[in-house]
Amino acid sequence: MSIRVGVIGAGMRAYDFARYARKNTDRVTVAAVCDIDGERAREFAAHTGMADAHVHTDIRGLAAEKLDAAIIMVPDAFHREVAEECLAMGLDVLLEKPMALTGDDCRAIIKAQTRSGTVLQMGFVLRAIRFYQQVKKILEQGTLGQVLSMSAAEHLSLDHSASFMRRWHRKRANSGSFLLTKCSHDIDILNWLADSRPAAVASFGGLDVFTHDKQPATHCSVCPAAVKAACPYVFKGAFVHLTAEDTHDPSRNNWDLCVYNDDKDIVDNQVAIIEYENRIRATFSLQLFAKRDQRHLTITGEKGHLHGTLESGKIVISPAGPGEEVTIDATAGPGGHSGGDTASFDAFLDAVRLRAKPIADVRSGLESTVAVNAIDRAMLTGKVVRISRHEYRLD
Numbered sequence: 001m002s003i004r005v006g007v008i009g010a011g012m013r014a015y016d017f018a019r020y021a022r023k024n025t026d027r028v029t030v031a032a033v034c035d036i037d038g039e040r041a042r043e044f045a046a047h048t049g050m051a052d053a054h055v056h057t058d059i060r061g062l063a064a065e066k067l068d069a070a071i072i073m074v075p076d077a078f079h080r081e082v083a084e085e086c087l088a089m090g091l092d093v094l095l096e097k098p099m100a101l102t103g104d105d106c107r108a109i110i111k112a113q114t115r116s117g118t119v120l121q122m123g124f125v126l127r128a129i130r131f132y133q134q135v136k137k138i139l140e141q142g143t144l145g146q147v148l149s150m151s152a153a154e155h156l157s158l159d160h161s162a163s164f165m166r167r168w169h170r171k172r173a174n175s176g177s178f179l180l181t182k183c184s185h186d187i188d189i190l191n192w193l194a195d196s197r198p199a200a201v202a203s204f205g206g207l208d209v210f211t212h213d214k215q216p217a218t219h220c221s222v223c224p225a226a227v228k229a230a231c232p233y234v235f236k237g238a239f240v241h242l243t244a245e246d247t248h249d250p251s252r253n254n255w256d257l258c259v260y261n262d263d264k265d266i267v268d269n270q271v272a273i274i275e276y277e278n279r280i281r282a283t284f285s286l287q288l289f290a291k292r293d294q295r296h297l298t299i300t301g302e303k304g305h306l307h308g309t310l311e312s313g314k315i316v317i318s319p320a321g322p323g324e325e326v327t328i329d330a331t332a333g334p335g336g337h338s339g340g341d342t343a344s345f346d347a348f349l350d351a352v353r354l355r356a357k358p359i360a361d362v363r364s365g366l367e368s369t370v371a372v373n374a375i376d377r378a379m380l381t382g383k384v385v386r387i388s389r390h391e392y393r394l395d
């Protein structure tokens with residue numbers, strides 16, 4: 001059975017889903033595309049070989065499409081209203097991360113999902129990657145004994161770093177914060193591996209590189225050639241989806257906004273310390289300006305520790321006492337996000353077909369948003385923030 005879906009938000013992420021859908025026509029049919037920008041919706045349908053998909057600019061138009069599910073890939077600030085609308089139509093939902101900007105917004109989505117009784121899977125693709133699944137298995141087998149601490153970091157390449165400084169993510173009103181929009185699934189992975197919830201957090205961060213005093217021009221299109229030649233962040237079209245008109249004139253929708261603009265309120269580096277309810281302690285850092293995108297993970301238990309980088313696909317387990325180091329191969333599967341895209345889209349369609357529990361449910365979405373918001377509060381106030389159980393309530 002091919003599941004009929006509507007894709008909502010025909011942007012960069014939707015093209016990842018489109019690549020999957022084109023290879024899996026026996027499993028999924030994109031019957032409709034909705035974007036508030038009709039040009040983007042039409043291009044999506046045409047360029048992805050889904051010319052039969054009906055194009056909408058108003059989500060309410062999807063009600064007549066006899067869909068099974070909605071794939072929600074709109075900017076974070078719209079997750080709540082779009083998810084509520086889709087759930088009210090009785091659709092199963094794949095909702096991109098973060099679930100929503102606040103705990104209350106997450107609870108509103110949970111309420112709508114409880115009322116509809118449909119499947120909602122969060123877009124926490126990291127959970128579907130072999131590397132993290134292997135780490136989870138190692139912890140469950142007790143190889144490290146009692147787990148004491150975890151240390152994780154996400155490193156972003158220059159192009160990737162720059163894209164957040166010039167796109168909608170640059171304003172907290174759209175994205176919640178850099179940590180929420182980019183790393184809500186890294187915090188989810190730590191929560192999942194700890195099998196617990198953050199109880200107290202501290203954090204430091206700031207905007208230290210992309211500061212306005214360095215801005216040579218408003219957009220790359222009007223920047224002096226000599227400055228552009230030396231600028232590592234000059235707009236090259238990476239990490240965005242441009243329509244034909246955008247490609248012709250990137251400045252018309254601010255795509256090539258200077259990274260040093262003063263129209264942003266996010267940070268460009270942040271570290272967090274977390275104590276879980278089960279006393280596991282963790283650190284997480286968001287690090288820009290890297291050679292390439294990378295994720296690092298170290299976990300220490302009473303019997304030894306493990307270390308790995310997602311990109312190498314290797315997990316090294318070092319026993320604390322005698323005993324040899326063991327290297328486990330968890331090489332990436334095919335497709336984007338180290339194979340996580342294919343595996344998580346597969347998992348969603350299976351959950352829809354079998355009416356099964358999704359790989360990342362609404363509770364994981366709420367817990368990640370609540371934890372990240374507490375970390376940001378800690379950063380902004382310079383205080384340790386304790387998270388009460390009440391903040392994690394589902395209703």
Ligand SMILES: NC(=O)c1ccc[n+]([C@@H]2O[C@H](COP(=O)([O-])OP(=O)(O)OC[C@H]3O[C@@H](n4cnc5c(N)ncnc54)[C@H](O)[C@@H]3O)[C@@H](O)[C@H]2O)c1
Nearest residue numbers: 009010011012013035036037073074075076078096097123
């Ligand atoms: N899971 C992941 O690894 C991953 C990766 C990238 C992005 N994302 C998430 O995917 C979502 C989309 O990000 P993106 O980079 O594709 O953004 P984007 O800006 O490229 O695309 C978003 C699209 O949504 C449209 N849109 C905005 N509001 C809308 C509304 N109310 N109804 C319908 N369409 C609307 C915009 O016109 C745009 O075409 C975000 O939530 C982001 O955090 C997740």
